[in-house]
Amino acid sequence: MSGAFAGNRTLNILRKAEGEGYGILTQTCYDANCVLGLVRAAERRRSPAIVNLFPVTLAFGKGPFLQFCLNAAHQASVPIAVNLDHATDPEHLELALGLAEQGIAFDSIMVDASHADTDEENIALARPYVERAAKCGVVVEVELGRLEGGEAGLRMISDAKLTNPDKAETFMKGTGALVLAPSIGNLHGAYLKPPNFRQDILKALHAKFKGEIPLCLHGTDQLPDELFIECIKNGVSKINVNSWGRDPYAKALAEGLQTKSFPDAVEDATEVFAGVCERFFKVFGSEGKA
Numbered sequence: 001m002s003g004a005f006a007g008n009r010t011l012n013i014l015r016k017a018e019g020e021g022y023g024i025l026t027q028t029c030y031d032a033n034c035v036l037g038l039v040r041a042a043e044r045r046r047s048p049a050i051v052n053l054f055p056v057t058l059a060f061g062k063g064p065f066l067q068f069c070l071n072a073a074h075q076a077s078v079p080i081a082v083n084l085d086h087a088t089d090p091e092h093l094e095l096a097l098g099l100a101e102q103g104i105a106f107d108s109i110m111v112d113a114s115h116a117d118t119d120e121e122n123i124a125l126a127r128p129y130v131e132r133a134a135k136c137g138v139v140v141e142v143e144l145g146r147l148e149g150g151e152a153g154l155r156m157i158s159d160a161k162l163t164n165p166d167k168a169e170t171f172m173k174g175t176g177a178l179v180l181a182p183s184i185g186n187l188h189g190a191y192l193k194p195p196n197f198r199q200d201i202l203k204a205l206h207a208k209f210k211g212e213i214p215l216c217l218h219g220t221d222q223l224p225d226e227l228f229i230e231c232i233k234n235g236v237s238k239i240n241v242n243s244w245g246r247d248p249y250a251k252a253l254a255e256g257l258q259t260k261s262f263p264d265a266v267e268d269a270t271e272v273f274a275g276v277c278e279r280f281f282k283v284f285g286s287e288g289k290a
């Protein structure tokens, strides 16, 4: 199946990263400035990267905004892909896949059916979307197990389920997806207690999927650098980051607009966002890899 994805940017970026032992910043972007900031940072540090959009942002900007993101990413001088995160609702999946069929295609989308009660139900929900995405060369990420918490426009989940590595191969074959987001004690939003990640689950998944199915870490708010590094060492290559970039950007923009000209406030806030991205390229080891 992966032959159909030979030119897929997300897969190529992640497989190279996994092979060489570094992580890829997959930074949630809420507007055009964030996209430009991430691309600017990646070019400056010669790092691959992934632009991450939430369904709520896609629903807001639709085809014209996605086309802008694709242009900004694909015209960059370093490899950058565009990913849709946590597509759960049929209307969001329909929007993303409908656009792909018109030629405005994400490089990858996450079909999130992790709210399903069983793996079989998760597979049954995800499979038709995976097949439809494959026809447009769009790679799909799925979640096995279930992460607790919630983020902007995403549903709130209160009953986490850890990923069972023994079931992962059947699950990935069943869905046909090519990127896996495991549940290892990570959660969306703020950690109330220090995170306790099951590195043994990551290691077991990496042993099964090395070179084939990249692993994606969700739920990275407030994580210490050492934990990112440990997860990369144990096989994670795609690292979703949200509030780390979002919050300093929003603060800089809000404050800047009180005292500066509009273009100056935008420029300075975009630089703040780019600075966060640059710090992660260094922590994740992707700096200089593009």
Ligand SMILES: [Zn+2]
Binding pocket: 086, 188, 218, 219, 240
């Ligand atoms: Zn997530």
